[in-house]
Amino acid sequence: MLEKKSLKTGNIKNQSTQIVLSAMALPFLILVLVFNYIPIWGWITAFQSYRLGHSFLDQEWVGLKWFIELSKDQRFFNALINTLGMSFMQLVVNFTFPIIFAILLNELRFLPFKKIVQTVSYLPHFVSWVVVAGMVYMMTSTDGGLLNNILVLLGFEPVQFMANPDYFWFIVTISDLWKEMGWNAIIFLAAITSIDPQIYEAAKVDGAGKFRQIVHVTLPGISHVIVVLLILSIGNIISIGFEKQFLLGNSIVLERSEVIDLYALGAGINQGRFSYGTAIGMFKSLVSLILLFSANNIFKKSTDQSVF
Amino acid sequence: MSISRTIISREEKIFNIVNILIMLLILTLTIYPFLNVLAISFNESSDTVKGGITIFPRKFTIENYKVIFTYNNLVSGFINSVLRTIVGTLTSLIACSMVAYTLGRKHYIFRKQVSLFLVITMYVSGGLIPFFLLVRDLHLMNSFLVYILPGMVGAFNIIIIRSFMENLPEELYESAYIDGANEFTVFLKIIIPLSTPVLATIALFVAVGQWNNWFDTYLFNGSDPSLTTLMFELMKVLQSTQRAGADAVRTASQQLKVSQVSPESVKMAITIVTIVPILLVYPFLQKYFVSGMTIGAVKG
Amino acid sequence: MKKIISLFLITILSIAFVNANGKQEVSSEGVTTVTIFSYDPIQTWNNMDDEIGKVITEKTGVKLQYEFAIGDAEQRTALIAASGIYPDLISPKSVSASMISQGALLDLTNLINEHAPNMKKMLGDQMKRLRYSADNKAIYFIPTYSVLNKVDFDTDAWFKLQLGALKESNYPAIKTLKDYEQVISDYVKKHPTTKDGLPTIGLSLLADDWRYVISVTNPSFWATGAHDDGEWFIDPETFKAKEHYFRPEAKEYFRWLNHMNDIGLLDIESFTQKYDQYLSKIASGRVVGLIDANWEIGDAINSLKAEGKYEQMYGRFPAVLEKGMKAKYNQSVGFDGGWGVAITKEAKDPVKLIKFFDYLASEEGQILINWGIEGKHWEMKDGKRVFTEEAKAARNSDMNKFAKEVGVGNYNNISLRYGDGVKDSTGNYFTTTNPENIKEGYTEEELAALDAYGVDYWGDLIPPATDFPIKKWGAAWNIPISEDSILKQHWDIEQNIVRRRITELIWGNPADFDKGYDAFLTELDKATSPMASEMTALIKNRIRLWNE
Structure with missing residues (x-):
């Protein structure tokens, strides 16, 4: 559906261009997602009293204490x-x-x-x-x-x-x-x-x-x-x-x-x-x-x- | 016409002389730390303790270097360091330049979002422990890939490369499109060759970062001697000699020649050992950003 | 571009090669490879390929594969606890609480009782001191940082004076800080500059980062008849813990330093110099007095020795603030158990491991790790154990090489062991450091000074251990604290205040000293008094644990 719509509004060249460009970047963006974004779950521990080696669900919650x-x-x-x-x-x-x-x-x-x-x-x-x-x-x-x-x-x-x-x-x-x-x-x-x-x-x-x-x-x-x-x-x-x-x-x-x-x-x-x-x-x-x-x-x- | 010529050349002459003087001053100031380290690294450490070494060793010795090379794993460490530097730099360059290219294309619709997505990573981090657990869960501990993957896509490098590519004249693209090239061909055939100065710069940044990084080895690969890097092994040498310094004093009263070198001297020798390979490789990159690139030549 | 691609392919292939070669499998003839992580490095570690290591492997079937913490050891060790990926053995030093709360470390009590007769023999009634805490009486660690039954000889005293200055003053008795000050001021008056024309420095202190406590603040323990408990002073009657700055005697000690600064005898760079600058001053022979530990100035002393500046080397005195105080350098903390090696839940055969440790604790094992192999590295001569001529020569030419090839010293970090001065069943010392070989190290100038003071060793000037009771709580700094204890912040918070304030006080006008010191104590008390209460509770718990 999407393709048809853009076929009507834009030109084909532009659409394929968008795909090529996205394809050039995407694999690397996934790496960024994995290595830079996933670890941000660690922020949850700022609202806990984190103890090493225990799962982050298994921690005491302390709210805004810190x-x-x-x-x-x-x-x-x-x-x-x-x-x-x-x-x-x-x-x-x-x-x-x-x-x-x-x-x-x-x-x-x-x-x-x-x-x-x-x-x-x-x-x-x-x-x-x-x-x-x-x-x-x-x-x-x-x-x-x-x-x-x-x-x-x-x-x-x-x-x-x-x-x-x-x-x-x-x-x-x-x-x-x-x-x-x-x-x-x-x-x-x-x-x-x-x-x-x-x-x-x-x-x-x-x-x-x-x-x-x-x-x-x-x-x-x-x-x-x-x-x-x-x-x-x-x-x-x-x-x-x-x-x-x-x-x-x-x-x-x-x-x-x-x-x-x-x-x-x-x-x-x-x-x-x-x-x-x-x-x-x-x-x-x-x-x-x-x-x-x-x-x-x-x-x-x-x-x-x-x-x- | 001829009058203005002579004015320019006189102005230029003065400028050149002042410039050379300034450069000589900078040269002196910045070469000092290196020469000082070099001198101390070749000086007997019992003499170094007295201080006052400037740019020449007072009592020449190669003992400080000998100590380093009695340690195990230096050769395999060196091979691993070279490997990670080459692989890490190449992969990172490919990744960063491809992403940078897409972000540099003004008609790319996700341009702003992707830029933001990348730039945020420069300022936001979950901390060491979540990262450590992530690497563990991806089974990247005790593997060579941990040297390559996490740092491969660097936001800073991408933004820098992008800003160079953006600055290239738009006509380049236009003429290529008319010739029927697609985006990837434009990237490979036209933009990459024109971006050598910035690519050389980023290559240098990444390579130096790879070469000097011991922290990831320390975090993830320290227990596997076949994966440790030179920098990590040298850190080990340094730590050991520091430790030995303390031990030496305990046994000093027994008049044993425990160790002829102090940790300070070993530290200097290690510094030289790590700089020299960089110095050797540098000229190959330097030519790309010291002597001018001519866009005109390519364009014409 | 082609070049780049081919280069890329080559490197990918080589990675595959490296990775394939990487995994090593060792399991031949009952030899188990045991992984171990240690907080501290062993300098001459040789993967147990040294001569002693081969014997140990042969006797115990254990081969250790070590990983040492590099860089920030505390961080590296904490990450092991965070990841839950443990080696078979671990020596985590202060980072043990979370490992224990995870249940990662084995309780060794039964293992020792059933399989380790030699360890039990060595420990005797001290075994109860291995228990973790009053609430958790399991044994997790085989102590490797403290030794058993050590006999003190030639203990180091902090207050040091150049032998030349002592000689000029006719070797006066140095009992008090006044005596100490007198020698310095007389000498500086007489010799404002050295032979090289450089100004003479009366007294130089070292305040570079953590060394601050060694040279600036800890001496207030030694000079006022107290024993070093980290930053704490523990009242021996009530066991109340308080930072030692709260003792009135400590205040007087810092007043004396302020006075030394006021009369210009204190090096004005005392608080700005870096460690290497400090050493270079000492090595130039310009500093008359030092207040520091021997192990901190070793490099400079070696340099003085090498240059033949024997008169600029130092005599060491247990100077005190007032007559009647007794310097407690020799006070015994007893066997304080504490840090050591633990067997983790990952270990496949804990019994084999405990037997390995037991072998190291046997008389045979102890002699092996200290002296090497009989007949090869040592022999009995007229009933005395001595190094063979060959080993002696090797030791003298390059101790590092000797240690690495033979393995002497490599197993101290993983073994329960006897201290210096303890004798084996043949009446010989277990360790190679003993009173005889210390004396060989003294120079003629030192011997002349010792002679003038009527003693054999500098350490003889210090009141002997028998003058003092054994400290009931061991050492305050190695009592384990729980992972969320506020005491974990103590060092950071306290040092931030201490280093700022004490520096100001010593540098300041003597007239402002009292007021400034009071302000310092108020600030310190406000920041740390809950920690002091917690410390008191820990001390009391430990005394209970050790005396039931």
């Missing part, structure tokens, strides 16, 4: 503020420096040099945070650390960088930039490479200098990637991970360093508080989705670019 507990936990709110603060700083930095770096790298004319810089710049991505945090501590040490040596050389007093809670978010952001800039730039570099060289030629003919070429050709040429990444990242602002904050932190900056993911880890499997951990996970998902939809709509209206 969510109420969460809303009363001062430490959780502190972790939330830290997460959002650091995430926001990271967002700003990750959408400026890697883009600028990719653009500048693309402008290098000497190909071997370009390749070397690019390869080297992403190397720190593979060095674990344990090691990088150790290096950050070495450099900021008042006991012969590089940074303080430079400060003293310039006639300043040495600074205990790691002992000041006010510096902590900056230290995390800068360390992250150091470690991930080159890696984050790869995607922008790929985007720049996809820009049609003819457009540059046209701009040159119009007398555009380097700077104008970047502003009028390169940036618009990669704006679709930037917007999509930005929307996805805004949705992820609450999931910052915990490794770098944990490893760069110490007992003095504890109040500024604890993030939700670390808090959730402590509250989850390791304390046997699975239900509470799940409640935190649900809260995070909810916040993420709200942010995602908002960002998506804002960009859809203002730039006509969006994820969905």
